[in-house]
Structures are given as structure tokens and as C-alpha cells.
Amino acid sequence: MHEELESRLREALRPTTPPPDFAARVMARVVPTQRRRATAAWWLAAGLAAAVLIAVGVQSHLKQQRDIQAGMEARREVMQALRVTNQKFDLAVRTVHEAPGV
Amino acid sequence: MSIFPKTAAAPLLAVAVTAAATSLAAGTLAPGIGTASGVASPVVTVPSAQLVLPDFSALAAKATDSVNITLDGSLLHLAAGFLNSKDPEDAATLEAIKGLQGIYVRSFTFDTDAAYREADIDGVRRQLSAPGWTRLIQTRSRKTHADVDIYMMTVNGKALGLALIASEARQFTIVNIVGAIDLDKLRKLEGQFGVPKLDLSSQKSSGP
Numbered sequence: 001m002h003e004e005l006e007s008r009l010r011e012a013l014r015p016t017t018p019p020p021d022f023a024a025r026v027m028a029r030v031v032p033t034q035r036r037r038a039t040a041a042w043w044l045a046a047g048l049a050a051a052v053l054i055a056v057g058v059q060s061h062l063k064q065q066r067d068i069q070a071g072m073e074a075r076r077e078v079m080q081a082l083r084v085t086n087q088k089f090d091l092a093v094r095t096v097h098e099a100p101g102v
Numbered sequence: 103m104s105i106f107p108k109t110a111a112a113p114l115l116a117v118a119v120t121a122a123a124t125s126l127a128a129g130t131l132a133p134g135i136g137t138a139s140g141v142a143s144p145v146v147t148v149p150s151a152q153l154v155l156p157d158f159s160a161l162a163a164k165a166t167d168s169v170n171i172t173l174d175g176s177l178l179h180l181a182a183g184f185l186n187s188k189d190p191e192d193a194a195t196l197e198a199i200k201g202l203q204g205i206y207v208r209s210f211t212f213d214t215d216a217a218y219r220e221a222d223i224d225g226v227r228r229q230l231s232a233p234g235w236t237r238l239i240q241t242r243s244r245k246t247h248a249d250v251d252i253y254m255m256t257v258n259g260k261a262l263g264l265a266l267i268a269s270e271a272r273q274f275t276i277v278n279i280v281g282a283i284d285l286d287k288l289r290k291l292e293g294q295f296g297v298p299k300l301d302l303s304s305q306k307s308s309g310p
Binding site for chain 2: 067080092095098
């Protein structure tokens with residue numbers, strides 16, 4: 001009984017020589033998988049880079065908009081400050097002109 | 103109710119234009135502090151023309167209209183970048199702010215008389231009695247109840263700043279310009295803002 005089982009197992013598990021194209025066929029299946037992984041990694045990196053670029057671009061645009069707004073506000077304030085100054089200069093000079101004997 | 107005494111008499115004007123005004127207009131200001139003695143001082147401290155302006159928030163709350171402008175050197179530089187040198191008004195403004203380190207304006211308009219007290223401005227007036235400040239113009243009008251004082255800080259004949267206090271019945275204004283102010287350039291702005299042309303150089307020096 002034992003001998004028979006052992007014999008069957010030996011028969012089933014005996015070493016066999018792989019066919020000549022065995023290695024090539026295995027490699028043919030392995031390489032595309034690696035390529036797919038590399039391609040996926042590349043897309044992931046490109047996506048991340050694009051996201052970073054977009055974020056930097058949006059940030060830069062918003063900063064530029066804030067700078068323009070601050071600049072325009074500063075310009076408006078300069079104009080207003082000089083206008084007020086000149087109005088008060090004018091008030092002083094008008095008073096001088098109105099003074100008797102001037 | 104006015105803070106000024108009301109009279110039924112013809113409007114009287116009390117005007118004082120100091121001799122400094124004509125000197126300044128003629129460009130003949132006397133040498134400033136530290137040069138008259140001819141003795142070299144080892145440490146020369148240039149006084150600052152920037153005034154410490156009080157917190158007028160209580161007055162701002164009562165005012166019907168208020169202007170609160172604080173422009174330091176960096177903001178003036180920023181504003182200059184937004185002025186078009188090809189536009190006459192902008193070009194004149196550019197010239198006027200060249201060399202300035204700050205412009206500070208506080209102006210409050212009220213809908214009633216005597217809404218503010220002279221004491222509110224006294225702190226500023228005290229600073230203008232410091233060395234270096236010279237009162238160029240002092241005008242007092244009983245007709246319009248408008249008092250205007252214009253001070254200039256000069257050191258070694260160089261203008262380092264200007265201060266203006268205008269108190270009217272329902273409005274008071276403080277302007278402080280810090281830096282090498284050129285009155286001629288400032289006067290070039292007249293008309294640009296709808297303000298009639300001033301004639302400071304022709305003003306007579308007279309007592310109050």
C-alpha cells in the first residue's frame with residue numbers, strides 16, 4: 001500500500017525539463033506588468049506635479065491680484081491725501097487773501 | 103453751537119504769516135540747528151518729522167465723514183508703481199511723493215458745531231513746538247471759523263517734513279508729510295485736484 005502510494009507520488013513529481021520557450025513566455029508576461037506599474041507611477045508623478053503647478057499658479061495669481069488691489073488702494077490714498085493737503089493749503093491762502101490790507 | 107465767538111460785526115480776519123513762509127518760498131531759509139555755531143558736533147541726531155497722532159477713534163465714531171490715511175514709505179513706493187508717468191496728474195503726483203517717507207492724514211467732519219475740543223489736537227500741537235519745527239503760516243478767520251497752521255521741519259536748510267492743522271467749526275484736519283517735501287512740486291498739483299492755484303510766494307508777512 002505504502003509502496004504504491006510512494007510510487008505514484010514519485011511518478012507525479014518527477015522532474016521534467018521545461019520546454020525551450022518556457023523562460024521567454026514567462027518574461028513576456030512579467031515585463032508588461034512592470035511597464036504598466038512604471039506607467040502608472042509616471043502618471044501619478046505627473047498628476048502630482050500638475051496639481052502642485054496649478055496650486056502655485058493659483059496662489060501666484062491671487063497674490064498678484066492682492067498686490068494690484070493694495071497698489072490701487074495706496075494710489076487712491078496718496079491722491080486723497082494730497083487733495084486734502086492742497087484743500088487746506090487753499091483754505092489758508094484764501095484766508096490770507098481775505099485779510100484786510102492784504 | 104460754534105466753538106468760536108460769534109459777532110455781528112463784519113468778518114474780521116486775523117492772519118499771521120511768519121517770515122519763514124516768505125523765506126522758504128524764496129529758498130533762503132536760515133541754516134538749521136547745529137550749524138550756526140560752526141562747531142562740529144560728534145553726534146548729529148536728525149529729529150523725526152513724523153508726529154505721533156492720537157487715536158481719534160472716539161471722534162471718528164461721532165464724525166459724519168472721516169479720512170484716516172496712513173501711508174508709510176513702503177506703501178508710497180507701492181503707490182508709485184501704480185502711477186502712470188505719462189498721465190499729467192499721475193506724473194505730478196509722482197514728483198510730489200518722490201523722496202517722501204510717509205503721509206499721514208486724519209480728517210473728521212461733523213454735522214454739529216463744537217463736536218471736537220481743541221484739547222483733542224493739543225497733543226499734536228505740543229509736538230510741533232519741538233526743535234526743528236517752524237510755523238510757516240498761521241491763519242485765523244472769524245468769518246469762516248477756520249484756523250490753519252502750517253509747520254515745516256527744516257534741518258540744515260533741508261525740509262524734512264510738513265505738518266498742517268486745520269480746525270474749522272465742523273471739521274478738523276491734521277496732515278503730516280514726512281520726508282524731503284518740495285512745496286513747489288506740491289503746488290504743481292494745484293488744479294489737478296480741482297484746487298485753485300495758490301500763491302504762497304506772494305503772501306505778505308503780517309501780524310495776527
